[in-house]
Amino acid sequence: MKQKILVTGGCGYIGSHTVVELIKNNFEVLIIDDLSNSNKETISNIQKITGVKPTFYACDLKEIHRVRNILKENKDIEATIHFAAYKAVTSIYYNPRVFGV
Numbered sequence: 001m002k003q004k005i006l007v008t009g010g011c012g013y014i015g016s017h018t019v020v021e022l023i024k025n026n027f028e029v030l031i032i033d034d035l036s037n038s039n040k041e042t043i044s045n046i047q048k049i050t051g052v053k054p055t056f057y058a059c060d061l062k063e064i065h066r067v068r069n070i071l072k073e074n075k076d077i078e079a080t081i082h083f084a085a086y087k088a089v090t091s092i093y094y095n096p097r098v099f100g101v
């Protein structure tokens with residue numbers, strides 16, 4: 001049976017490449033991404049590359065009730081790789097409150 005990995009920010013640059021490698025290495029992948037800096041098309045691109053469509057939830061991690069429900073629906077998640085964040089220097093500079101500064 002495939003191990004299920006949750007990738008937050010899995011539609012982003014590093015996240016989507018990680019998802020492709022995980023699928024190629026026989027993991028089942030579930031993505032949570034709020035699409036704030038990415039596009040849902042990434043999911044179909046991942047499918048084109050790997051032949052597998054990862055499970056996708058368009059969800060902000062701050063929506064705690066939704067996240068709890070997703071986790072309840074997927075109790076078999078083995079590990080989480082967390083890429084969902086605003087980390088570019090320009091976004092930190094122009095919108096420091098996002099980081100609680």
Ligand SMILES: O=c1ccn([C@@H]2O[C@H](COP(=O)(O)OP(=O)(O)O[C@H]3O[C@H](CO)[C@H](O)[C@H](O)[C@H]3O)[C@@H](O)[C@H]2O)c(=O)[nH]1
Pocket residue numbers: 008009010011012013014015032033034035036037038039059060061083084085086087
């Ligand atoms: O609260 C949040 C914040 C972000 N995201 C998502 O998390 C992903 C983050 O991925 P990014 O592409 O924004 O960040 P990366 O670090 O993967 O990639 C960034 O850094 C790279 C170098 O490290 C390149 O410069 C790349 O172009 C640039 O986007 C995005 O899909 C975004 O929508 C969430 O789901 N929730």
